Amino acid sequence: VPGRVDYSLYVITGDKFSRGRPLVEVVRAAIEGGATVIQLREKDFTARQLVDAGHQLRRLTREKGVTFIVNDRVDIALAVEADGVHLGQDDLPVGMARKILGPGKIIGVSTHSIEQALEAQRQGADYIGVGPVFETRTKDDVQAPVGVDLVRQVASVVSIPKVAIGGIKAYNVEEVIAAGADGAAVITAVVAAEDISGAARELRSRIDRTRR
Amino acid sequence: VPGRVDYSLYVITGDKFSRGRPLVEVVRAAIEGGATVIQLREKDFTARQLVDAGHQLRRLTREKGVTFIVNDRVDIALAVEADGVHLGQDDLPVGMARKILGPGKIIGVSTHSIEQALEAQRQGADYIGVGPVFETRTKDDVQAPVGVDLVRQVASVVSIPKVAIGGIKAYNVEEVIAAGADGAAVITAVVAAEDISGAARELRSRIDRTRR
């Protein structure tokens, strides 16, 4: 149910940052460390590879009770029975994704400004990503950091869950949660860590501590 | 209705080969010249751009009574209400696409061997592409030409419609139709032509003449 998702620690896959470790093992360790949402995001995979990886992650996340989201591709989200899809500003519009997915699925949207955040909410998104908060080079389409201030501003006007993203590490995660984010999304801070579950655990404990 | 499609002249878009002419005008001219199927295939477009182009082409093809297919993306095919989707060997498997699309939509599959052709038919494809018949550099993932012989062999064992593809021009289209193809798929032979509708008309008349 979209309304009851725990967005606290939202881990996005990044196979090329994972030091050759199998995707499913990386995700298993992230969940062990406290990841509450897993997003499959592999821009270099073919659809067939996404389906294969998606099936494995769906099985694992279902077993662990963790929310599973697919990046960009609504068709692949449906094919692997993911809980939802995450859309960028260049992806399918929310309304179209909703029509294809039906009402029971989660739709998240990347936003980089107050206007985009409000627009995503208006269009019926279940949650938004807000960022990049800090400097990051993980994504190919790098944008200027929006800063913690945008998280604070968005938090004051947008009522759906807000996940901060972009350059978030253990040393700055408390800032974004204190600014009003419902969760923090990370790629390398978890998947590139030598100790994946340890890195996730540290982030999760800082997030939980800051929020209470 | 998948069973009643005329695959005679199957024109695939290729915006970068179209000499800067607007996609919808290129397609309009192709239809004027006798294209019976239009496939939207733009690997460099974002999903948002595909949706925009898809809407325009859907409006036009519906008005003209021409079949409209979207390459690769089942979600975009649904979003723009295309008649179906065309899948490569690395795309979603036919069964999954069918589950998402429902029974009323067309699913085509690219095949490069007898085995792949039979497998696509077994999985419930509505038609197959067979190729590349001749040398071509239009697609990024260039494969060795399979030759007209493969078209002939596939035609003798596969009962669903077969569309020959790859390096087909006015001077060799009769060969592939004579070999048993139900139609010919082209990109540059039409979209890169100075006279688009003239090029389509020439192909179509050779196809019709060979088949009767």
Ligand code: NI
């Ligand atoms: Ni995207």
